[in-house]
Amino acid sequence: MNTVVIANLNKIKPRLFLLPLLLILTIVLFLLVNNAFSVQGYVAIQKDWFYSINHYLGQYPSTEYNLTQFGDASIFLSFLIILVVYAPKIWEALISALLVSLVFSKFLKDLFLVPRPAQVYDNDSFIIVGKVLHGFSSLPSGHSITIFTIFTVLMFAFMPQKLTNKVVWVFLIVTTGLLLVFTRVAIGAHHPLDVISGSIIGYISGLLGIFISRKYKIWAWINNKKYCPFFILLIIACGITLLIKIFNENIIVFYLALISLFVALYKFIYVYFKK
Numbered sequence: 001m002n003t004v005v006i007a008n009l010n011k012i013k014p015r016l017f018l019l020p021l022l023l024i025l026t027i028v029l030f031l032l033v034n035n036a037f038s039v040q041g042y043v044a045i046q047k048d049w050f051y052s053i054n055h056y057l058g059q060y061p062s063t064e065y066n067l068t069q070f071g072d073a074s075i076f077l078s079f080l081i082i083l084v085v086y087a088p089k090i091w092e093a094l095i096s097a098l099l100v101s102l103v104f105s106k107f108l109k110d111l112f113l114v115p116r117p118a119q120v121y122d123n124d125s126f127i128i129v130g131k132v133l134h135g136f137s138s139l140p141s142g143h144s145i146t147i148f149t150i151f152t153v154l155m156f157a158f159m160p161q162k163l164t165n166k167v168v169w170v171f172l173i174v175t176t177g178l179l180l181v182f183t184r185v186a187i188g189a190h191h192p193l194d195v196i197s198g199s200i201i202g203y204i205s206g207l208l209g210i211f212i213s214r215k216y217k218i219w220a221w222i223n224n225k226k227y228c229p230f231f232i233l234l235i236i237a238c239g240i241t242l243l244i245k246i247f248n249e250n251i252i253v254f255y256l257a258l259i260s261l262f263v264a265l266y267k268f269i270y271v272y273f274k275k
Contacts, residue, residue, distance in 0.1 A: 057186030058127030068183035071143020078257035082264040088223040097209020114139035129187035144181035144198025152206025228272035
C-alpha cells in the first residue's frame with residue numbers, strides 16, 4: 001500500500017494550486033462587487049443563506065453534531081492512526097499538512113476577526129447544537145480546514161488510475177467533505193463562506209503538506225519499528241481523552257473512534273513484538 005501511495009503523491013503537480021487560488025479570487029470579487037468586503041458586509045450578505053442552511057440541516061441535530069466532530073483532528077486522526085503501519089507516507093504528508101493548516105487557521109482568524117453567528121444574531125432565532133460559540137474567530141472555519149486538509153491528502157494518496165474512477169473518487173471525497181463542513185453551519189457555529197473558505201484553505205494545506213513531505217524527510221522516522229512505543233503511548237493518551245469526551249458527551253462518533261484506537265493499539269503492539 002505504501003508503495004502505491006508514494007507513487008501517487010509523487011505525481012502531484014504544482015498546477016493543482018491554480019484551482020483553489022481561482023476560487024479564492026472568485027470569492028474576493030464576489031464580496032467586492034456586492035460591497036461586502038468588510039466585516040459588517042461579509043456577515044450581512046450571508047444572513048439569509050445562513051438561516052436557510054441552518055434551518056434545513058439543523059433538523060437532524062444528533063447526526064450533524066456527530067459528523068461535525070470529524071473537524072476535530074484528534075477524532076478524525078483516530079480513525080487513520082493505523083495507516084502509520086500500512087502507509088506511513090500518508091502520515092508524513094498529514095503531519096506537515098496539519099501544521100501548515102494550523103498556521104493558516106491561526107493567522108487568518110486573527111487577521112479577519114469575523115464574529116460568529118451567535119455573536120451577531122439573536123440566539124433564539126436559529127438552531128444551535130452543543131456549546132454556544134461566541135467571539136470573533138469565525139473566518140475561516142478551523143474544522144473545515146482540518147477536514148479538507150486530511151481529505152486532500154487521502155484523495156491524492158489513494159487516487160485511482162483510470163479516469164472514470166478518478167472522477168468518481170474525487171466527487172465522493174469532495175461531496176463528503178462538503179457534507180461534513182456544512183455541519184458547522186447546521187449547528188450554528190459558522191457562516192457559509194467561513195466553511196467554503198476553510199475548505200479551500202484546507203485543500204491548499206493538504207497540497208503543501210504533500211510537497212513538503214516529498215522534499216524533506218522530516219517525518220520519515222515514523223516508519224521505523226523502534227518508534228512503535230511512542231505511537232502506543234500516543235494511542236493510549238488519545239484513548240483516555242476519548243473516554244473523558246464520552247463521559248462529558250455520550251455520542252456515537254466517540255465510541256467509533258475509540259474502537260478504531262483499540263484496533264490500532266493491537267496492531268502496533270503486534271508489529272513491535274513481532275520477531
